[in-house]
Amino acid sequence: MAAEGEDGADRTEDPTAHRLEEALRRGDxxxxxxxxxxxxxxxxxxxxxxxxxxxxxxxxxxxxxxxxxxxxxxxxxxxxxxxxxxxxxxxxxxxxxxxxxxxxxxxxxxxxxxxxxxxxxxxxxxxxxxxxxxxxxxxxxxxxxxxxxxxxxxxxxxxxxxxxxxxxxxxxxxxxxxxxxxxxxxxxxxxxxxxxxxxxxxxxxxxxxxxxxxxxxxxxxxQRMTREEVKRESKEQDGNPEIKAKLRQMRMARVRKRMMAAVPQATVVVMNPTHFAVALKYEPGMAAPLCVAKGVDAMALRIRAVAEEHRVPVIENPPLARALHATVEIDGEIPVEHYRAVAEVIGFVLRLKRRAS
Incomplete structure (x- = not known):
């Protein structure tokens, strides 16, 4: 709420919905x-x-x-x-x-x-x-x-x-x-x-x-507001932007840590050599393969390094890697339109494993 002595010329911003609701609550x-x-x-x-x-x-x-x-x-x-x-x-x-x-x-x-x-x-x-x-x-x-x-x-x-x-x-x-x-x-x-x-x-x-x-x-x-009032109300309503950014970074860090821990259990990693990587997991009885990790650029290279370290097959298929990265979420099943392409990749990997054994 603006101070009584504030110059009306400083109030250049339209009132927010919260400001109008507060005015009604005060009987204004x-x-x-x-x-x-x-x-x-x-x-x-x-x-x-x-x-x-x-x-x-x-x-x-x-x-x-x-x-x-x-x-x-x-x-x-x-x-x-x-x-x-x-x-x-x-x-x-x-x-x-x-x-x-x-x-x-x-x-x-x-x-x-x-x-x-x-x-x-x-x-x-x-x-x-x-x-x-x-x-x-x-x-x-x-x-x-x-x-x-x-x-x-x-x-x-x-x-x-x-x-x-x-x-x-x-x-x-x-x-x-x-x-x-x-x-x-x-x-x-x-x-x-x-x-x-x-x-x-x-x-x-x-x-x-x-x-x-x-x-x-x-x-x-x-009811018009100053820019400082709008910023202060935004912080009160939505939280401090710096704190929100810090929390977002912490969530992203937890997601990355969980993804990297899931890569060794993946069945295959589909890559666009240096830009996209999608780790898929499939076991008998599943309705469809799951995406356990995905990333771009530096994260894609880290997924590839962990996969190679744990002997998880890495298949380079740029179109499929880009399509999967854009359409599938972490822990989500692959879309129906990619069943055939993914089935060919997983079938190829399973044949390699049987031949190697």
Whole structure:
């Protein structure tokens, strides 16, 4: 993790998958508040459209109508007024339960659609560097703060212009509302609010898309790494290259030692005179000959020397030696396509042994 004071200009490397995963674990995610706001406005618009169909809204309207029509019958005692107020409050809460629930679900969905759920207490952990006046000034006058300020002014301007245009178009209807009843006034107000919210949603969709892209790019830029961080993380993830090279050398040494110990038990060594050597072992009952050792250049010459020292036949067959070296692994059976050529070599060796004995 980069130090807080590192210059962003030094962070020239794209973040690794491990770096991004660590950021998510810390609760540092690419998140746009505009998504939650857009979905909340959409849920509010939907709730306003559905309010006339809610049973609770119809019940509240009937209760209010009955209360207003019979207001002169309600006792003027404090307990009676308190009871009427409580009944009205309960009825209002019932009507608002579904709209409020829709808005809350939309606000939560705004985070879930941008990233998977993250459980981290690190953002709540006090950090003393945040108390620094210099850090505070950077947050207030930094690029992020300026962008948020400009975005807020733009949204206020957009809503103001939309409201002005909408009210101007409806100016002729305002004079006729003076003599209309409460139901007509409520319907007109609801229609006007839905038009305003529809226009705000349409323009806010553009703002939301732009803010999502900006938030993602800013987050990726914030996660960029220096070359030293990439190297350090590579060492931590994959191990020290020097240690890995040393272990690889040790494994190769063990393999070479085991190969040279197996050469004396080989049946034949097939060679390209100085470049390739493959030691094969075959005994009755085997499905196919096995490769017990192979090598190139200096290793090939060592295999040949050990074979000659232990009287293992060495057959020079350059094409077969190259093909076997490329296709067969140590302790592996030879491929089917080389059965015939290897069988001829081993047959020749066995005939020589019988003739010699």
């Amino acid at each position: 995610v690419a998140k746009s508040q505009e998504v939650s706001l857009f979905l909340s406005l959409g849920a509010l618009t939907l709730a306003l459209m559905l309010i006339p169909t809610f049973g609770a809204a119809k019940t509240l309207a009937l209760d209010l109508r009955a209360f207003l029509m019979n207001a002169h019958l309600v006792p003027d005692s404090g307990s009676a007024m308190l009871g009427a107020g409580q009944r009205g409050l309960v009825a209002g809460l019932k009507m608002l339960a579904i709209p409020i629930g829709l808005v809350m679900v939309a606000a939560l969905a705004g985070g879930l659609v941008q990233h998977r759920p993250v459980w981290s207490f690190e953002p709540l952990t006090p950090k003393f560097e945040r108390l620094s006046p210099l850090s505070g000034l950077k947050r207030i006058f930094g690029q992020q703060a300026i962008v948020q300020f400009v975005k807020g002014l733009a949204k206020i301007g957009i809503v103001g212009v939309l409201a002005a245009v909408l009210l101007w178009r409806e100016r002729d209807r305002f004079e006729g509302l003076v003599g209309q009843g409460p139901a007509d006034l409520l319907g007109f107000t609801l229609t006007l609010a839905l038009k305003l919210l529809g226009g705000v949603l349409a323009l806010h969709a553009v703002v939301t898309i732009g803010d999502v892209v900006y938030s993602r790019l800013s987050w990726m830029k914030r």
